[in-house]
Amino acid sequence: MKESKAAKLKGFKHSRPGLYxxxxxxxxxxxxxxxxxxxxxxxRDTxxxxxxxxxxVALVTSTALLIRELKQLGDDDILLG
Structure with a gap:
């Protein structure tokens, strides 16, 4: 069974290159x-x-979430130790 393009993109989003x-x-x-x-x-427009x-603040939060996910991805990698 072929994987749909949408499913491939979702997988890329949570991959190391996608996070970078x-x-x-x-x-x-x-x-x-x-x-x-x-x-x-x-x-002087408040x-x-x-x-x-x-x-x-939204950018900082989203970047922090991406970095956390990147670290978790690294923790799951057996080769990284």
Whole structure:
């Protein structure tokens, strides 16, 4: 039985390369958040600044989850000891 494309993608999401890709995507997202925060500070727009801070917290949280999953993946690997 062939595995569907959706099932393959779900498997990739929880693989080592998939987790690294997620962390890299978060890094690129941080660039946008920093840009938005600087623009909000320049405009003295508190609401936009709050939005940038919330987005930054979400990026930090998602990156921490990815790193935790990456560590758990490493703990399950017998060859890594």
């Amino acid at each position: 890709l997620g962390i890299g995507s978060s890094a690129f997202g941080a660039i946008g958040v920093i840009r938005d925060a600087r623009a909000a500070r320049g405009e 609401l936009k600044l709050v939005n940038a801070v919330v987005a930054a």
